[in-house]
Amino acid sequence: MTRHLLQVFRRYNWKDNILAYALLLPSLIFLVIFTFYPMIKVLDLSFYESVMNERRFAGLELYGHVLRDEVFLKVLRNNMLLALVTVPVSILLALYMAVWVNGKLRGRSLIRAAFFYPTLIPMIAIANIWLFIYTPDYGLLDKFLGLFGIEGPNWLGDPAWVLVSMMGMLIWKESGYFMIFFLAGLQVLPKEIYQAAELDGAGPLRKFRTITLPLVMPTTLFVLIIATTNSFKLVDHLYIMTKGGPNNASNLLLYHIYETAFSFWDMGKASVLTVILLVILLVISVFYYGYLDKRIHY
Amino acid sequence: MNQIAISILAILFAVPLIWAAVTSITPSDEMLTRANPFAVSHPTFNNYVAAWQTIPFPVYYWNTLLIVAGVLVVQLLTATLAAYAFARLRFLGQSLLFILFLVQIMIPPDILIFPNYTIMKDLHLIDTKWAIIIPFWASSFGIFLLRQTFKQIPYELDEASRVDGCRWWQSLWHVYLPSARPTYIAFALISISTHWSNFMWPLIVTDSVHNRPLTVGIAIFAQSSETGAQWGTVTAATLMVIAPLLIAFFFFQKQFVESFMHAGIK
Numbered sequence: 001m002t003r004h005l006l007q008v009f010r011r012y013n014w015k016d017n018i019l020a021y022a023l024l025l026p027s028l029i030f031l032v033i034f035t036f037y038p039m040i041k042v043l044d045l046s047f048y049e050s051v052m053n054e055r056r057f058a059g060l061e062l063y064g065h066v067l068r069d070e071v072f073l074k075v076l077r078n079n080m081l082l083a084l085v086t087v088p089v090s091i092l093l094a095l096y097m098a099v100w101v102n103g104k105l106r107g108r109s110l111i112r113a114a115f116f117y118p119t120l121i122p123m124i125a126i127a128n129i130w131l132f133i134y135t136p137d138y139g140l141l142d143k144f145l146g147l148f149g150i151e152g153p154n155w156l157g158d159p160a161w162v163l164v165s166m167m168g169m170l171i172w173k174e175s176g177y178f179m180i181f182f183l184a185g186l187q188v189l190p191k192e193i194y195q196a197a198e199l200d201g202a203g204p205l206r207k208f209r210t211i212t213l214p215l216v217m218p219t220t221l222f223v224l225i226i227a228t229t230n231s232f233k234l235v236d237h238l239y240i241m242t243k244g245g246p247n248n249a250s251n252l253l254l255y256h257i258y259e260t261a262f263s264f265w266d267m268g269k270a271s272v273l274t275v276i277l278l279v280i281l282l283v284i285s286v287f288y289y290g291y292l293d294k295r296i297h298y
Numbered sequence: 299m300n301q302i303a304i305s306i307l308a309i310l311f312a313v314p315l316i317w318a319a320v321t322s323i324t325p326s327d328e329m330l331t332r333a334n335p336f337a338v339s340h341p342t343f344n345n346y347v348a349a350w351q352t353i354p355f356p357v358y359y360w361n362t363l364l365i366v367a368g369v370l371v372v373q374l375l376t377a378t379l380a381a382y383a384f385a386r387l388r389f390l391g392q393s394l395l396f397i398l399f400l401v402q403i404m405i406p407p408d409i410l411i412f413p414n415y416t417i418m419k420d421l422h423l424i425d426t427k428w429a430i431i432i433p434f435w436a437s438s439f440g441i442f443l444l445r446q447t448f449k450q451i452p453y454e455l456d457e458a459s460r461v462d463g464c465r466w467w468q469s470l471w472h473v474y475l476p477s478a479r480p481t482y483i484a485f486a487l488i489s490i491s492t493h494w495s496n497f498m499w500p501l502i503v504t505d506s507v508h509n510r511p512l513t514v515g516i517a518i519f520a521q522s523s524e525t526g527a528q529w530g531t532v533t534a535a536t537l538m539v540i541a542p543l544l545i546a547f548f549f550f551q552k553q554f555v556e557s558f559m560h561a562g563i564k
Contacts, residue, residue: 016388019383020383020389021383024384034432035402035407100300113551122495123495124495124516125536125539128520132529133317143335233408233409236497274410282404284404
């Protein structure tokens with residue numbers, strides 16, 4: 001064992017080792033303080049209930065409360081539903097946009113810009129604009145539907161519609177971002193294969209299904225991960241548009257943490273909720289690094 | 299056929315921005331009476347004037363600029379050093395450390411709002427711009443992006459500069475930095491738009507006008523005005539917040555898209 005270790009040590013150049021660690025140190029300091037330490041700290045806090053400024057050890061008791069809490073279950077369900085709809089839809093839309101924007105098109109850079117700009121602007125700004133778009137009767141959406149004699153529902157006020165409305169907005173915001181990744185992926189595809197396929201008389205649909213789709217799979221998997229984690233991260237719009245309502249119908253996990261921690265000052269519960277969100281994200285990343293990484297070559 | 303379909307989709311995507319621009323120049327008495335939401339009979343800049351007079355824009359712009367610059371400058375430095383180490387040096391625990399770094403891409407400080415708030419409180423930094431800036435001084439995304447680029451730079455270039463008597467920092471400066479220019483531009487634009495847009499974290503750690511960024515400022519303003527007559531002012535204010543980003547994107551669009559394509563994000 002020791003001999004093996006010694007061999008490992010000798011293989012490394014000590015000057016390189018010291019230099020490498022010196023170069024990594026600045027990043028490492030901030031990573032430890034604001035990512036790793038808080039993760040451990042919040043796990044610790046989640047075992048304590050705070051009552052009137054006093055900490056009481058509660059063990060797993062708070063987890064029991066949270067997991068049986070109807071509001072939490074509703075929020076979790078909302079978030080899962082949001083991910084299940086927005087992730088595949090925005091990825092498919094992004095792929096569609098990328099394939100065409102990559103080819104010869106009139107006004108290509110203008111079209112690219114139209115797809116990409118929503119990604120760039122703050123969620124708060126988007127929420128301000130879409131709040132007005134979704135306003136009943138006067139809003140842009142209802143005015144448009146009015147042209148066809150359709151009367152829209154109360155987009156943000158109806159519990160049955162609010163999450164759907166949010167999904168529409170998020171797909172609009174995110175698709176352009178994913179399009180850029182697909183565009184990058186499409187650039188490296190070998191042109192010869194397409195030329196050969198064309199000689200064989202393959203149509204655009206067959207070329208897409210048999211060549212493009214398999215070759216952009218690594219990009220798709222990468223985008224899948226970003227999209228999934230984003231669906232747990234994008235919550236700023238709730239502050240402007242619904243505050244999670246009506247009756248928590250649009251509430252999401254991170255916003256629920258924000259309310260629990262900074263409106264109700266329930267430290268124990270906020271910690272438990274954060275730990276649960278971390279577990280969800282870590283499961284996704286383990287899936288990524290453990291399963292998908294083998295299929296992606298950096 | 300495809301040209302038409304994709305063009306319609308693009309127009310659909312552009313509509314909210316166009317509509318916001320039209321609304322921002324619509325006088326308030328026309329706002330609710332107009333039948334066509336894209337028609338303005340008396341375009342006016344009054345909404346911009348009103349927004350500028352109600353919201354302390356100069357303070358908010360300055361704060362946002364300081365925050366964005368304060369994050370970016372340090373990020374560029376820390377990311378460059380770490381990316382060089384990961385790309386060109388061999389050291390003990392390299393792959394383990396790399397995985398640890400990548401965790402931050404999945405779990406950015408924004409997710410850890412509650413524990414990071416308590417840390418800021420312990421550091422006595424609540425209601426300072428530092429509290430908004432410091433948590434983002436290390437960017438795994440930047441490190442990852444630069445590492446990809448550095449790895450693609452031919453090793454011979456590095457060796458040639460060594461033969462000429464360059465130390466590692468000199469070859470980093472003369473060989474790596476110039477070759478990675480497009481990646482730096484792509485990363486800078488992403489970092490700027492991310493921190494220009496950041497809302498939840500600044501909302502939590504600041505509570506005074508002289509530390510608040512633009513996003514928190516207009517959110518508070520928008521909350522105080524919910525009637526249709528004030529749409530004009532809110533959209534005007536919103537456009538003033540996003541204008542610098544759109545202008546920067548417009549100028550760097552080509553470089554931005556290209557650098558993304560060459561940065562090896564696939």
